[in-house]
Amino acid sequence: MPESEQKLIHTFSALADIGQEVAHKYNFHEMIRTSFHLLLGSLAIMRGGIARYSRFGHELNFLAVRGLGDDFPVSASIDPADEREFLTAGMSAIEASQAKMLIFFQRYQPFVEKRGIELIIPMIVHDELVGLVMLGEKASGEPFNSADRAIVQAMARHIGVGIYQRNLLAELERKAEQNRRLYEEMRLTYADTVKSFAAAIDYKDKYTEGHSVRVGKYSELIAKSLGWSDERVEGVAVAGYLHDVGKLTVEKRIINSPTRINAKESAELSKHPVVGYDILLPIHHPYTDVPLAAKYHHERLDGRGYPDGLKDDQIPYIAKIVNLADSFDAMTTNRPYKARRPAHEVIEDLQRNSGKQFAPELVTAMFEGMLDELEGGSEDKSFRRLLGREYMEAEGIIPMLRNALNGINATGPLTLVASE
Ligand SMILES: [Fe+2]
Incomplete structure (x- = not known):
């Protein structure tokens, strides 16, 4: 079997594995870590990181990293202008050299450059930035070609969907909790009202x-x-x-x-x-x-x-x-x-x-x-x-x-x- 076909099959199976991870892993962090390692493994990428983006705090939180060193920040803020830039870029991989105009990049340049980050892939689901994947060089030392990029983008999209689902679930849980509290408050108010009524009747x-x-x-x-x-x-x-x-x-x-x-x-x-x-x-x-x-x-x-x-x-x-x-x-x-x-x-x-x-x-x-x-x-x-x-x-x-x-x-x- 020609090498290119082997690579294709390998990629497909890695993609299928990520799909399974996203769909079935109950533990979110474990799902992210496993999926990320599958992604790195598919192209024998030496180092990288994956972060979840919080729209409310405009903050990236790294959920899994490999080979980025202990001093790599666990969280990083993102400027709203950068967020717009990422959304415009869609899910396409941004070369580190192109990313220099990003405020984010300037702010964290020493880390990004020192660790040899070559690609940044924003994860966008339903027009929402849910996270970022950063990738360092491949073990082979070859640059990322267009096929490689298509592969990592497809994988990142899968993981992005996993994060998006998790966000939805968290939002649902938050709303359910809010409703539960509201209901409890109403129940207490009702109970208090009933008791004051009873006291009013008895007072007479x-x-x-x-x-x-x-x-x-x-x-x-x-x-x-x-x-x-x-x-x-x-x-x-x-x-x-x-x-x-x-x-x-x-x-x-x-x-x-x-x-x-x-x-x-x-x-x-x-x-x-x-x-x-x-x-x-x-x-x-x-x-x-x-x-x-x-x-x-x-x-x-x-x-x-x-x-x-x-x-x-x-x-x-x-x-x-x-x-x-x-x-x-x-x-x-x-x-x-x-x-x-x-x-x-x-x-x-x-x-x-x-x-x-x-x-x-x-x-x-x-x-x-x-x-x-x-x-x-x-x-x-x-x-x-x-x-x-x-x-x-x-x-x-x-x-x-x-x-x-x-x-x-x-x-x-x-x-x-x-x-x-
Ligand atoms: Fe009575």
């Missing part, structure tokens, strides 16, 4: 101070005990925090009445779920069903609730959770006309009303959550914190919860009590 109602915050927490505990994902748990907690937002429009006098309110006042107060729904509906919530939880948190499984008298399956699940959390808080906190009820009574009540007002599996989830905390299985001590240690650890609570759980689970599928 001096007798049930902290009610919304506690209902949010109890709702969260129930959802957690159901084994729901973090995101769903968060959604349920938000629904709990906001369930009474409609009370903001109810007269303070009615909300704060130290005695039981009359029928007219009660009718006024009963509007708060629908008002809450109207307030929450136009807001874009990251979780679904938050407005529905407000609207239906006073519905009961047996259809005796309000505003629509919905029954079991008709009630949105999230509203059932908030209803249980809401009722639980009403029973376990002191009101002006009613003292909090002791723990055993509350457990009995929830058990008795399981299947009537409350979904049995939710009462089960709540009891299991309490038991878990009492028996030390859970790190979360929220029940104890919200109800007080003495209350939570009242005599006989644990066996009572266990009995209640057996009782609820034994009743089997839910049977509805007719409301008519």
